[in-house]
Amino acid sequence: MRQTIDGAALRRMIISAAASVENHKQAINELNVFPVPDGDTGTNMSMTIGAAVQDLRRLDSPSLTLAADEAASSMLRGARGNSGVILSLLFRGFAKSLKGRDEAGGADFAAALQSGVDAAYKAVMKPAEGTILTVSRVCAKAAAEEAAENNEIEHVIEFAAQAAKAALDETVHQNPVLEKAGVVDAGGMGFLVILNGMLSSLRGEDVVAAEPSAATKEQASFSSFATEDIKYAYCTEFIVSRENDKKPEKLRSFLNDQGDSLVLVDDDEIIKVHVHTNNPGKVLQEALSYGSLVTVKVENMRLQHTEKVLSEKDRVPKPVPAEKKFGSVAVCAGDGIAAAFRDLGVDQIVQGGQTMNPSTEDILTAVNRTPAETVFVLPNNKNIIMAAQQAVPMTEKRIVVIPSKTIPQGITAMLSFSADGSEENNTAMMTEALAAVETMQITYAARNSDYDGREIREGDYLALLGSSLFGTDRDLDALLMGLADHVHDEGKEFVTIFYGCDIKEKQARKAAEIFSARCPGTEVNLLDGGQPVYYYLISAE
Numbered sequence: 001m002r003q004t005i006d007g008a009a010l011r012r013m014i015i016s017a018a019a020s021v022e023n024h025k026q027a028i029n030e031l032n033v034f035p036v037p038d039g040d041t042g043t044n045m046s047m048t049i050g051a052a053v054q055d056l057r058r059l060d061s062p063s064l065t066l067a068a069d070e071a072a073s074s075m076l077r078g079a080r081g082n083s084g085v086i087l088s089l090l091f092r093g094f095a096k097s098l099k100g101r102d103e104a105g106g107a108d109f110a111a112a113l114q115s116g117v118d119a120a121y122k123a124v125m126k127p128a129e130g131t132i133l134t135v136s137r138v139c140a141k142a143a144a145e146e147a148a149e150n151n152e153i154e155h156v157i158e159f160a161a162q163a164a165k166a167a168l169d170e171t172v173h174q175n176p177v178l179e180k181a182g183v184v185d186a187g188g189m190g191f192l193v194i195l196n197g198m199l200s201s202l203r204g205e206d207v208v209a210a211e212p213s214a215a216t217k218e219q220a221s222f223s224s225f226a227t228e229d230i231k232y233a234y235c236t237e238f239i240v241s242r243e244n245d246k247k248p249e250k251l252r253s254f255l256n257d258q259g260d261s262l263v264l265v266d267d268d269e270i271i272k273v274h275v276h277t278n279n280p281g282k283v284l285q286e287a288l289s290y291g292s293l294v295t296v297k298v299e300n301m302r303l304q305h306t307e308k309v310l311s312e313k314d315r316v317p318k319p320v321p322a323e324k325k326f327g328s329v330a331v332c333a334g335d336g337i338a339a340a341f342r343d344l345g346v347d348q349i350v351q352g353g354q355t356m357n358p359s360t361e362d363i364l365t366a367v368n369r370t371p372a373e374t375v376f377v378l379p380n381n382k383n384i385i386m387a388a389q390q391a392v393p394m395t396e397k398r399i400v401v402i403p404s405k406t407i408p409q410g411i412t413a414m415l416s417f418s419a420d421g422s423e424e425n426n427t428a429m430m431t432e433a434l435a436a437v438e439t440m441q442i443t444y445a446a447r448n449s450d451y452d453g454r455e456i457r458e459g460d461y462l463a464l465l466g467s468s469l470f471g472t473d474r475d476l477d478a479l480l481m482g483l484a485d486h487v488h489d490e491g492k493e494f495v496t497i498f499y500g501c502d503i504k505e506k507q508a509r510k511a512a513e514i515f516s517a518r519c520p521g522t523e524v525n526l527l528d529g530g531q532p533v534y535y536y537l538i539s540a541e
Contacts, residue, residue, distance in 0.1 A: 001152050001154045001155055002152065002153055002154040002202050003105065003151075003152050003153065003154075004103040004104060004105045004153055005064070005103060005104055005109075005153055005202070006063075006064055006102065006103045007059075007061070007062040007063045007064040007065070007066055007067040007068075007102075008061055008062065008067075009201075009202070010064055010067045010068060010071075010104075011056050011059060011062055011067045012201045012206060013197075013198040013201040013202065014049070014052060014053075014056060014067070014071050014198070015053050015056055015057070015201075015206070016197045016198060016200055016201035016206040016207045017049060017193075017194040017195075017197035017198050017201075017207075018046070018049040018050050018052065018053045018197070018209070019197065019206075019207040019208055019209035020193050020194065020196060020197030020200070020207040021042070021045055021046045021049055021050075021190060021193050021194060021197070022046045022050065022209040022210070023207065023209060023210055024042065024189075024190075024193045025042030025043055025045070025046040026042060027042065027189075028041055028042025028045065028186050028189050028190050028193070029041060029042040029043060029186070031183050031184065031185070031186035031189060040081060040355050040357065041081070041083045041186035041187055041190060042186065042190060043080075044080040044081035044082075044083050044084040044357055045083050045084055045087055045187070045190040047078060047080050047084065047359070048075050048078050048079050048080055048083075048084035048085075048087050048088055048359075049075060049087060049091075049194065050078070051074045051075055051077060051078025051079075051359070051361075052070065052071040052072075052074035052075050052078070052091075054074075055070050055071075055073075055074045056070055056071060056074075063102060064098055064101050064102055064103060064104060065095075065098060065099050065100060065101060068091075068094060068095035068098045068099070068112075069095050069099070071091055071095065072088070072091045072092045072094065072095035072096075075087065075088035075091050075092075076088045076092060076360060076390055076394075077359065077360055077361040077364070077394075078359045078360065078361055079359060079360045079386075079387050079390055080357040080358065080359045080360075080387060081357040081383045081384070081387065082382075082383050082386050083132060083186070083187040083190065084357070084359075084387070085123075085360070085386040085387050085389075085390055086120050086123075086124065086132055086133065086187065086386075087132070087187075087190070087191075087194075088360075088390070089116065089119045089120040089123050090113075090116035090117065090119070090120050090136060090191075091116060092116070092119055093112075093115040093116035093117070093118055093119030093120065094112040094113065094115060094116040095112075096115055096119070097111050097112035097114075097115035097116075098112050104153065105147075105151045105152070105153050105156075106143070106146070106147040106150065106151040106152055106153045106155060106156030106157075107144070107147040107148070107151050107156075108153075109143065109147075109153050109156055109157060109160075110140060110143035110144040110146075110147045110156055110160070111144065113136070113139065113140035113143055113144075113160065114140040114141070114144060116136065116140075117133070117136050117137050117140045120133060120136065121133060121137070123386070123389075124386075128175070129171075129174040129175065130170075130171040130172075130173075130174030130175030130178055130185055130188075131171070131175070131185050131187055131188060132185065132187030132188045132190065132191050134167060134170075134171060134174065134185075134188065135164050135167045135168050135171065135185070135187075135188035135191050135192065136164075136191055138163055138164070138166075138167035139160050139161075139163045139164040139167060139191075139195070140160075141163075142159065142160060142163035143156050143157075143159060143160040143163065146159040146160075153202070154199070154202050154203070157195065157198060157199050157202065158199055160195060161192065161195040161196055161199055164188075164191060164192045164195055165192055167188070168184050168185065168188045168189060168191075168192055169184060171184045171185040171188050172184050172185075181449060230301055230302050231260070231276075232259045232260060232261075232276035232277050232278050232301075233278055233300055233301055233302050234276065234277055234278065234279075234280045234298050234299065234300060234301065235261075235274075235276055235297075235298070235299045235301050236259075236273075236274070236275050236276070236277055236280045236283055236284070236297075236298050237272075237273065237274045237275075237295075237296070237297045237298075238272075238273055238284065238287060238293055238294075238295060238296045238297070239270050239271070239272045239273075239293070239294040239295045240270065240271050240273070240287045240288070240290050240291050240292065240293055240294065241269065241270055241290075241291035241292045241293075241294055242266070242268065242269060242270060242271060242290060242291055243290070243291030243292065244290065244291065246289065246290050248264060248266040248271050248290075251264065251271065251273070251286065251287065251290060252264045254286055255273065255275050255277075255283065255286075258275065258277045258278075258279055258282065258283055259275050259276045259277030259278065259279075259283075260275075260276050261274065261275060261276040262274070262275045262276075263275075269504075269506070270294065271287075271290060271291075273287070276301070280298045284296065295335075297335075317365060317368050317369060318368065319367075319368040319395055319396055319397050320368065320369055320370070320371050321371065322371055322372055322373040322397075323371040323372070324371065324372050324373075324419075325372065325373055325374065325419075326372050326373070326374050326375075326376065326417075326419060326423075326426065327347045327348075327370035327371065327372025327374070327375045327376070328345065328346045328347055328348075328370070328375065328376045328377070328378065328414065328417070329346065329347065329348045329349075329350060329363065329366045329367055329370060329375055329376070329377045329378065330346045330348075330349055330350070330377075330378040330380060330410055330414070331349075331350045331351075331352050331353065331358060331363070331377075331378065331379050331380050331381065331384055331388075332349060332350075332351075332352075332353060332380055332407055332410070332531075333351060333352060333353040333354075333356060333531050333532055333533075334498070334500070334501065334529045334530035334531030334532070335530045336498065336527055336528040336529040336530040336531075337407055337498055337529045337530065337531055337537075340411060340498075340527065340529075341378075341410070341411065341414065344411065344414040344415065344417075345414065345417070345419075346378075346414060347369075347370045347371070347372070347375075348366035348367075348369055348370050349366075350362050350363055350366045352381075352384065353380065353381050353384075353407075353531070353532075353533070354381060354383075354533045354534070355532075355533055356532075357381070357383055357384055357387065358384065358387065359387065360387045360388075360390045360391050360394070363377060363384075363387060363388050363391045364391040364394050364395060367391060367395055367397055367399055368395055368397065370397070372397070373397065373398060374397070374398040374399075374400060374423055375397055375398070375399050375400070376400050376401075376402055376417070376426070376427075376430065377391070377399055377400070377401045377402065378402050378404045378410040378413060378414070379401065379403070379404060379405075379410075380404045380405070380406060380407050380409065380410040381405060381406070382405040382467075385401065385403050385405070388401045389401050398423075400423065400426075400427055402427070402430045402431055402434070403431070403434070404434055405434075405439075405467075406439040406441070406537070407439075407498065407529075407531075407537050407539075408437045408438075408439045408496070408537065408538075408539030409433075409434045409437055409439060411437075411496075411539070412433045412434065412436060412437040412539070412541070413430040413431075413433050413434060414430075415433070416429040416430050416432075416433040417429070417430055436541060437539050437540070437541050438465070438466065438490070438492070438539070438540045438541070439464075439465075439466060439537070439538070439539060440463065440464065440465055440470070440483050440486075440536075440537075440538040440539075440540065441463070441464045441534050441536065441537055441538070442461060442462065442463050442464075442476065442479055442480070442483075442534065442535045442536040442538075443461075443462050443464070443533055443534050443535065444459060444460065444461055444462060444535075445457065445458055445459060445460040445461075445462055445472065446458065454469065454472065456472055457472075459474075460472040460473065460474060461473055461474065461475070461476050461479055461535070463479040463482065463483055465483070465486065470482065470483065470486070476535065477510070477511075477514065480511050480514045480515070480536070481514055481518065483538065484514050484515045484517075484518035484519055485518055487515065487518075487519050487522065487540045488518055488519045488522070490540070492519070492522060492540040492541060493521075493522060493523065493541065494522065494523050494525075494539075494540070494541045495515050495519065495522055495523070495524045495525070495538065495539070495540050496524075496525045496526075496527065496538070496539045497511055497512055497515065497524065497525065497526050497527065497536060497537075497538050498527050498528075498529030498531060498536065498537040498538070499511065499526070499527075499528060499529060499535070499536055500529060500530065500531045500532065500533070500534050500535050500536065500537075501530050501531065501532055502532075502535060503535050503536070505528070508526055508528070509526065511526075511536060512524050512526040
C-alpha cells in the first residue's frame with residue numbers, strides 16, 4: 001500500500017479526479033432537485049477542476065508544492081458557479097497546507113483536507129448543512145482521526161472516501177429540499193467522485209475521461225491557422241420582415257453565390273439568415289428587397305481570429321490603463337439585454353447566466369479590459385456572485401462586486417450609478433437599489449419534481465417571483481395573467497418585459513397587452529432581450 005505521495009503522484013491524482021468528474025458530470029447534474037433548468041453542478045465542477053489539467057500536464061516532474069499550487073491557481077481562475085468556487089477554495093487551502101513539502105503521508109493529506117475545508121467555510125457567508133461543505137468537513141475530520149492510527153496515504157484516502165460516502169448519504173436528511181426530492185447533494189457527490197478518482201490513481205488505475213474522438217482536443221489552437229486562410233471575412237446575420245411575395249428560395253440562391261455557411265429559415269412573417277461573405281453590404285441590400293431589416297449583426301472573423309491568437313499568448317490580458325475613475329462589467333445572456341446594459345454605460349459584457357456560469361477568469365478578463373481605476377461587477381445571478389468575488393485579489397484594479405441576483409436587479413443598480421459620486425456612495429446606492437425592483441421570470445420545468453408541496457411536471461411553464469415559485473401551468477398566458485394581477489395588487493408603477501429568444505414578437509406584444517390591461521396606470525415597456533432559458537424576464541418597480 002502506498003505510504004506517501006510526491007508532486008508527480010499528486011499531478012496524476014488530480015488529472016484522474018478531473019477525468020472522473022467529467023465522466024460523472026451528467027449524473028451529478030441530474031441531482032439538482034429544483035425544477036428550473038439549472039442542473040449544472042457537475043458541469044461547473046468538471047470545468048473548474050478541468051481548468052487545472054492542461055497546466056498540470058505541462059509539468060514533467062513537479063515538486064509537491066508546485067503541483068498543488070498550479071492546480072489551485074488554475075482552479076481559482078477557472079472556477080464556475082458556487083460549486084466550482086467552493087471546490088477551488090478547497091484546493092486552495094489544500095495547497096497552502098502542503099507548501100514547502102516534498103512528500104505527504106496520510107496525516108499530511110488529512111491536514112491539507114482540513115485546511116481546504118477551513119478556507120471554504122471562511123469564504124461562504126451562510127454555510128448550509130447537507131452540501132459539499134458538510135461532506136468535505138466530515139471527511140477531513142475522519143481522515144485526521146484515521147491517520148493517527150495508520151499514516152499510509154492510500155489507506156487514509158480510502159478511509160476518507162468511505163467517510164465522504166457516509167456523509168453524502170446523510171445529506172438527503174439534512175436539507176429539506178433534498179429530503180423531499182429523495183436525492184443526495186450534487187456538490188457532495190462531486191467531491192466524493194474526486195476522492196475516488198484520486199484513490200484510483202494511487203492504485204495505478206488512473207481514470208481517463210471519455211472522449212468523443214481520439215482526434216479531438218479540449219481546446220483548439222487558433223494560432224495553428226493563418227488569418228489569411230479565412231476565405232469569407234464577414235459573419236453576417238439578419239432578420240428581414242416578409243413584406244411582399246418574393247420567394248425566400250430566390251434569396252437563398254443569391255446568398256449561395258455570395259459566400260458559405262448559409263442558413264436561411266423563414267416563416268409567414270420573417271426570414272432569418274446567417275451567411276459568411278465578403279460583401280455584407282450587397283447581401284443586406286438584396287435582403288431589403290424582401291422587406292425591412294429587423295436585426296443586423298456583422299462581425300469581421302479575420303479580426304476575431306487575430307484576437308483569438310493574441311489571447312492564446314496571454315490568456316488573461318494585463319489591465320488596461322485607467323482613463324476614468326469608474327467602470328462596470330455585467331454578466332448576461334441575450335443581445336437585447338446586453339444592449340440595455342451598454343446603453344446604461346456598462347463597459348464590458350460577460351456572456352453567461354443560468355446554466356452558463358462564466359468562470360472567475362472570464363470575469364477577471366473583462367475587468368482588466370475596462371479602462372477604469374474601480375470596476376463595479378454585476379453578476380446578475382446568485383450562482384455567479386462567488387466567482388466574481390474570487391477575482392477581487394487577482395488584479396491591480398479595484399473591484400466592487402454588487403450582489404445582483406437577477407438581470408432586472410443589475411439594470412436597476414446601473415440606473416442608480418453616478419459617475420460623479422464616490423465609490424462608497426455608488427456602492428451603497430447600487431446595493432440598496434437591488435431591493436427596489438421585483439423580478440419575475442418564466443421558464444420551464446426540466447423534469448418532474450415536487451417543490452414546496454407542489455407537484456411539477458416536466459414541460460410545465462414555471463413562473464418565479466423573486467426566488468420563490470409563483471405557479472406552474474401548461475398555458476403561458478395564464479401565468480402572465482397571474483403575475484400581472486400580482487403587479488396590480490402591489491401597486492407597481494413601472495414594468496419592463498424582456499422577451500427571450502424562443503418568443504416571437506407577436507407573442508411578446510400579447511404579453512405586454514396582458515399587463516397593460518390588468519395594470520391600468522402602470523407604464524409597461526417591452527424589449528427584445530434575446531435571452532435563452534427564460535421566456536420572459538419581468539421587472540416591476
